[in-house]
Amino acid sequence: MKLKIASFKEPKHTGAVVCVSWNNTEDVFSCGDDHKLLKWNLANSECLTVTTFSEDFFPTGMHLFPKINVSSNKHQHDVILISTADGKFHVVNHNGRIEKTVSAHQGACLTAQWSPDGAGLLTAGEDGFVKVWSRNGLLRSTVIQSDTPCYCAIWSPDSSAILYTRGNALVIKYLNNSSKITKWKAHESLILCVAWNANNNLILSGAEDGFFKIWDTFGQQVSVSVKHDQPITSVSWAPSGDLFVVGSYNLIRLCNSNGWSHCLDRPSTGSIYNIGWSADGTQLTAACANSQVLFAHIIEREYTWKNYSCTQTGRKVIFIKDILTDQSDELDFPDRVIQIALEFNHLVVATIKQCFIHKLNSWNTPVTFDLKEGTISMILLAERCICIVERAGISIYSYMGRLLASPRWGARPETVGRAAISLGPDSLAAIDQADRKTIHVFELPTGLVVRSSTDNTAFKITHKMTVSHIALSQTGPINERLLALLDYNRDLYVVSVKENKPKFLKLGSQILSITWSAETELLVGLRANSVVAWCCPKASTQPDWLTLTTVSKEIADLGRNPTLINVEEGVAHICRGNGSLMHVSLVPFPEKLLKHIAAGMWSDALQLCRTVEDETLWACLAVLSWQHHQLAVAEEAFTLIRQYHQVCYIQHLRSSTPEKPFSNENVKVH
Template identity: 70%
Template sequence: MHLFPKTNISSNKHQNDVILIACADGKFHIVNNNGRIEKTVNAHQGACLATQWSPDGAGLLTAGEDGFIKIWSRNGLLRSTVIQSDVPCYGAIWSPDSNAILYTKSNTLIIKSLNSNSKINKWKAHEGIILCVAWNANNNLILSGSEDGYSKIWDSFGQQISVSVKHDQPITSVSWSPAGDMYIIGSYNLIRLCNANGWSHCLDRPSTGSIYSIAWSSDGTQLAAACANGHVLFAHIIDREYTWKNYVCTQTGRKVVSIKDLLTDQNDQLDYPDRVIQIALGFNHLVIATVKQCFIHKLTSWNTPVTFDLKEGTISMILLAERCICVIERAGISVYSYMGRLLATPRCGSRPETLGRAAVSLGPDSFAMVDQADRKSSQVLSITWSADTELLVGLRASSVVAWCCARAATQPDWLALTTISKDISDLGRNPSIVSIVDGIVCICRGNGSLLHLSLAPFPEKLLKHVASNMWQEALQLCRTVEDETLWACLAVLAWQYNQLAVAEEAFALIHQYYQVCYIQHLRVCTSDESFSPVFK
């Protein structure tokens, strides 16, 4: 059973509220929101074991006991039979971009692109038959469960990210949360919640028999599970904890959030009229998003929050910066002030709700995002702005990169001069950047341990001097350190802020003589104090 995905391909809401149901007799049904069967198709010989709408809503696929995988139009007309196998196919799903299909064949996982020129990617994933698979759009990771009792996480190239402990019974269902930060596995009388790296958060043993299917709500706060005894389990994610300096915030109930000051040992409890979806704590503010509204609390005053209505109830992420907040939902990306005023609506090529937390970051006055359309070219696993300055840090497979002057992105040669890279190993699979403070980068390894790396302390100090308009102190820092990258940062920043004397000295010391001559030409040719040079 699969509900039609929420897309913008049709303005008729009821036309999109349709359910796809696979049956043991080989048929699938398309049912509308009133429960009426709109279409019945005889798809397979034997049971129809898997069915799913494509993420873009343009079609659907079915997999059967006969080993066939077929693609159908949205109205149930056969387009093609993409796979003909001699063994039953227990799992088949679309890729996040709807351009490929992941399916199981005994103990093997296979990714088949719908582009005829692309090569098939297949690998042995388990020792037993694979019973269930899931593919997340945010982290682009694949989750599989098998009769051997293991669940495993893979990237789209077939490299193993993590493997679970061995369970006593086969894994019968797996499901990623929409944000990709957690997943659920189901087995016989067992349901387990894990984080994206495979660490177990919670384990429950309901007397329900095998759990055959698990589905998350679109906001990632609730889930439902279909059980062998005919029951349906419902669960809500609570006890999420957030920290900032001496404050700890914990969601203790569906509509209840508690906040504690560790210095004064003061506890406060905040109740909300609707279910809490997202929480963000930082920069002296606590931001709570419910189904309908967003509440902005100051840490000094809990009783008078700023509120504004949300465009849609499905929020995937809230990002905080010193002067603004960013709300990412299905309707788009919105940047607000802490007074609740809409400041900007950045555009992105992909669906906003598919952006993972590692792929976006909000700076003091900038928004950075990893290009989701071409993951192979970017090779950036995680990006984060510094908490205090415009220092942007990115994490690659075996190195950490700091773009000390991200504004120089329009000038490739200047960007190269202001970039610091440091090789690093033993990060494990799926690492991420936690924070950047005073040029010290905190990285979470694949095994959950934290690594603190001194990457750009002097550029961070320089950026603070420039933000405070302390140009002489910035010059003194560069003269003391005598580092070419630091001089390059000062040169670019001074040029942007029209500090020609400082820029001339800095460009000379990094051997950018054409720029020095240009600055000297400007200083000679004009005495107009209002003159502002163009970013060259």
């Protein structure tokens, strides 16, 4: 993955560009020391001068009104908030006319930002004050009074707190509790820029000491960069929270959310004062000291699934290859590609106007349908359906392009991260963004076209702790659908989504990442120095059985914050803390055994266990055959794992009740 950087041959500004902001996925506003407000259109490479302000108008920051209700008047959101060096902030409409000017600070007003919900705005200045204002520019409160300049202040993702800088320290001030403050020393010198992401709830800071650092909301350091030669002048999270970009003098760096670098470019731009991401997370723009506005988009994103590999090689071009047959092709699309998903024998590509569904055995004949809006933040795939997360809402489609459901639970789709939503073959689960202890589960139709959210069967599951990560199992009937969840204590639980009174069964603790196998009910979790596989998560009702069917494998040098990518054929694919990939083989043939049992092939399952002679496989066979009432198989399996009390009980049952026959053939028990 890397950035493809472009700029106009001749700068359109005549002074340093101080701030940039996206209007939509194709339009950018920029403002600089030449007093001009320019509008850039990336689709046709045009630059228009919206207005020229007065000679004493020197901007320090700019922020467009957040796009909350996209169905309303399109010009309602083209409202620009600009802070200036004379201590004022200005509300400017889309035509460049100043609607309101407010004197906010003594000295320069260094930053101004709309709240994420659009209910108000904040400003911070050289006088050390941080103030909250109404949308109409009326002062609500002076939140902070300090004797040192506040160079940066931003809202929390839920508008309940303000993060601001105080010298080399970061401070979080909670508005609903006037006494609650979280403060920590973040850098050795002056902090110049901060960013707070809504999806991962992590804070990014850059300072004059040449370091950028990642923090959680408790002030604990998640990652720290190498020392740069120059101060870090700008930082910005991608909306999805999986990437961020850092700007410095003649430097722009694209990084993963763990802090390791994807690419480093050294354009001759001078200092990069401000960086903004487009809403779809595929493009960015930067305000540069040499009068240029820099544009970049992400290319060479790579996706793999089994023997298929897919790479985005250009804005509209994708290269796909079957590694086994060496068959390859280059797919050209009419519009810019913004999201790609490769799984379950399908390649799904979303452009700014349409969605293309390719079958991997015939990828040149896609199914297409139009999108509601060209701002897609995520595509999730399951065996029978597709989930598309747009700013306009969340939609479920079949692989034939038919709309199946439009689940609603009051969340803003752009704030829903990958850890907070999970798609199964017949259900969708999502964490409530207002109350993160609550999980909404929607039962999805499999064939009928459903266009109203009221037609979806929805119910809630409430956990005792705040939930950070959820994952639905991908196999079996919906009555046996399991939901795995991680809470903020890093404890792992599973719960059946169809129970009237859900019972949370604890599987383990200190789990960093989880994933289900796409083909079986194998659940894999990652600890700081080991990978754990629960072959029979339903056995958690019996602690002894759970221990027998769980395998843990020690791994060294995983680094900080490793993540599980997926599990295929019993092999866990892990991304280490430094970005490198690792492949770890779990117990021998675990998924093959589970596939045999799911298909009712008990004789094949027995033969596999007798051949491999692994105690964990025998334990899995014992537990599953007991759950499926296959007493003959269960008796042999429990005998070989020395669970003699269970063997005696099975013998008692077999002698007193008629035995249920196998689904395929009788098995001779040794």
